[in-house]
Amino acid sequence: xxxxxxxxxxxxxxxxxxxRALAIKLGIAYIDGDRLHPxxxxxxxxxxxxxxxxxxxxxxxxxxxxxxxGNVIIGASLLKRSYREQINKRIQRVHFVQLDAPAEVxxxxxxxxxxxxxxxxxxxxxLRIADPLGPHEPGQKYDGTxxxxxxxxKIVTDIRAE
Numbered sequence: 283x284x285x286x287x288x289x290x291x292x293x294x295x296x297x298x299x300x301x302r303a304l305a306i307k308l309g310i311a312y313i314d315g316d317r318l319h320p321x322x323x324x325x326x327x328x329x330x331x332x333x334x335x336x337x338x339x340x341x342x343x344x345x346x347x348x349x350x351x352g353n354v355i356i357g358a359s360l361l362k363r364s365y366r367e368q369i370n371k372r373i374q375r376v377h378f379v380q381l382d383a384p385a386e387v388x389x390x391x392x393x394x395x396x397x398x399x400x401x402x403x404x405x406x407x408x409l410r411i412a413d414p415l416g417p418h419e420p421g422q423k424y425d426g427t428x429x430x431x432x433x434x435x436k437i438v439t440d441i442r443a444e
Contacts, residue, residue: 284352285310286373287441288345290360290415291381292408294388295426296433297357300381303434305355315358318344332407335362342368349373363413370420377444378421379437385409387427 285308289301298314305312316324319341323333333341342365345358350373360366360378370376383391388405415423422440424433 284354284375285441286349286353286376287355287379288349288360288366288369288376288421289355289357289379289381290366291426292359292361292383292388292412293405294391295381295383296391296430297359297381299430300379300426300433300437301355301357303430304379304437307434307438308353308355310353310355313348313354313356315341315345315356315360318348318356318358320344335364338365345369346372349376359408361408361412363416363419366415366419376420377441378415378419380415380421380423381426381433382414382423383426 287301287304289297289304291297301314302312316327319327323337323341326333326337342360345356345360346369348354348356349369360369366378385405392405415421422437424436426433428436
């Protein structure tokens with residue numbers, strides 16, 4: 283059975299940074315979930331337009347397809363519980379790592395001009411739709427303000443304990 287990890291959270295929470303570091307630590311592939319969006323979604327987001335549930339359907343299917351290939355870590359917002367439940371129904375051993383940080387920290391991180399696809403205009407829409415990881419969902423919530431090496435160590439310890 284493969285190791286399928288989804289690092290989830292709001293824009294600026296550290297999904298890519300933590301996901302890449304976790305992939306290096308575990309010696310498995312990392313995929314940026316934004317690369318799994320169809321071009322129409324990327325165009326919409328580039329204009330600062332929030333995506334609808336219909337826009338995300340193909341994206342969620344693409345994430346499921348990537349997870350089905352075995353050992354992989356994917357960094358993706360997956361803010362709504364319904365998206366995570368859809369994935370969990372099809373990928374039985376998925377583990378969610380939800381990164382949480384205060385809105386002011388997210389805004390500060392998003393003001394860094396280094397190529398985030400999601401920028402400040404979309405953060406407010408994300409804050410409105412975000413569902414916290416529920417107790418029935420496989421995974422754990424982590425403080426996204428911790429240093430990356432500390433977060434990665436905690437996540438690896440938790441995953442190995444399961």
